[in-house]
Amino acid sequence: MISENPFAKFREECETALAYALKKTLPEIRVEALSLSKPPNIDFGQLASSLCFELAKKLKQKPIALAERLVSAMPISDFSLIEKTIAAGGGYVNFYADFRKFSDLTLSSVGQLNSKYGFVRTDNPVRVIVEHTSVNPLHPIHIGQARNPMLGDALARILECRGHIVSRHYYIDDVGRQSSVVAYGYLKLGKPKPDEKADRFVGKIYTVTCCLIELNRLKREFELAKAALLSDEAAKINKRLAEWTSIAAELEEKIPTLFGKLLAKIGEDENPEEEINQLNRAYEDGEPEAKNLIREVSELCIQGFRETQHRVEVQYDSWDWESDFVWSNRVSKVLQKLKTSPFVYTEDGVLEFDAEKVVCTLKLKGKMGLRENYEVPPLTLVRADGTTLYTTRDVAYTLWKFDRADRVVNVIGMEQSLAQLQLKLVLYALGYSRYADNFVHFAYNLITLPGYKMSSRRGRYISFDEVLDEAVERAYEEVLKRSPQLPEDEKRDIANFVGIGAVRYALVDVDPSKPVIFTWDRVLNFETNSAPYVQYTHARACSILRKASRKPRNADFGLLKEKLERELVLTVASFPDTFIAATEYLKPNLIADFANALADKFNTFYNALPVIKAEPKELSDARIALTDAVRIVLHNALSLIGVVAPEKM
């Protein structure tokens, strides 16, 4: 007898028993919910109902008196997993599991389902596209952006284990001025071969080119302002000029050769800014030369991304080029359709989308969680020169996604909340309300450096690679201290999965809505509440099982009487519930928290009670089965957030 969700089975029994008792003692009463929840302490049972507090007032009776009546009417003997119920705490009905049977059910289930345990399949599998990362191909992924792939990949893993058909997409935003800027710099340098990791190389070109272009532009503006006798304006420009001049000095010191070359080459151009704008237009028009150039730089940068992603075991099923949607006329087709709707208007030659009108006409305020008096700002769809904007193109992309999926989850920073809302409203305006309803913006907050925001244009960022390098390096120091006897390649291997695991865990563990200030200590934690801690616990369980070197054939689960053992069984039994909550509410951090809590309990158990040497053998076998269950659940939980579960470390 096994169950894919042992705790839910217990809960169902409690619900049935309570409903029966309620009907029997108070037949006239109708309640909305049975208010069953986990009590704060295992001593109060494994489930408790606060129902009697709600009924007390209605019936003008004391809660505890009601609880006692319900308890005495409870048909306990009809249920296999309920040992007893008790009225306590002023009016709670506490349900106690029959731990012999409950432990048996739980540990047998985990043992048999093994690597599938916990991953309760949905009854309603759908095709889901998770779009994540989508860092512009201009510079390496920096630590602020790295939160995105870690969350996105965990979401994809979780949804997949839930039984959905998941596809992971990377949207390459190659349309826009910034791509032309880096391509321009690359061209000026004579399309050099990278002498380092490709994205790092491209990032340097981008930053230096940005800086030189910005200086060039500000200098002209300054002269113009001075000539026009606009002294306030000139002063403002001068201030920014000073900022960029100091950035230039910084860059010149850091990368003198590249800086010198670009300075000389860009200096040859009369008007670099205009060259960039031309390149941008040519690219949108699909002119072969521009296409080849921008694709070449972008591909170069993406090659670097792939290396990083390979390191952290993040994969994509599809790389979607924004430019393809422009060239294939998907964008213009969407625009044509939008123009026939009553929700767009032209103002000064610019096509605008009236988001507010959509919300009012289709009465979406309540549904979208907007205040009645809030007016959604309009969205510009097409510039006066006829070119499209980012969100416009994203509409075409979103429709393309819905040709392939029932649900779309976009992992995008919360600073884009308004744009994502407007995009959703465009879907409604086009009549695709089913799409809109299944369009999810998974928003996360920024990671900043102490004192300032990261800025790729200014070259102020810590790259994800640097963080990973440092993490692995520090992990290696730890391995040297703790396991000097291991062979060198094993040390390196451990340092790698520990360092990378630590970073992945740290970025998934905090609630995505919280802003994070990056510090090394924060990400490179090797103690409690970190991946290394959970990994260590897993390795520890493996070690016990290795030493035990036998299958627990004679386990008597009735002998697991210690509170620590029962808490462990209960936690293991609750994993499916946690998994379901994580998928339904899209909260990967629940998985990290769960893994940490389970590791905590297991370590306490480990320090307090012997496993292999426990007497009698039936108890020892039961503890071995428990250890194995913990091992399996830790492994499964870690796999959901992409962290290696090692057998040794």
Next chain:
RNA sequence: GGGCGGGUAGCUCAGCACGGAUAGAGCAUCACCCUCCUAAGGUGGGGGUCGUGGGUUCGAAUCCCACCCCGCCCGCCA
């Protein structure tokens, strides 16, 4: 000005979707525990106006209202 998100121990964070029993961890700090299955571990101590003020409720960190502080957004940028 409007919108969104955040504000819980000295620091970093859980808990809030679904209101319940003494508000939990880690770091830091102090004192302990390896003849014993991995000490990246465990045990114990001290440390809290849950931003502020109202309200709803038998009961509020959790729900509602107002306000304060921090961040982001409100572009013919992405």
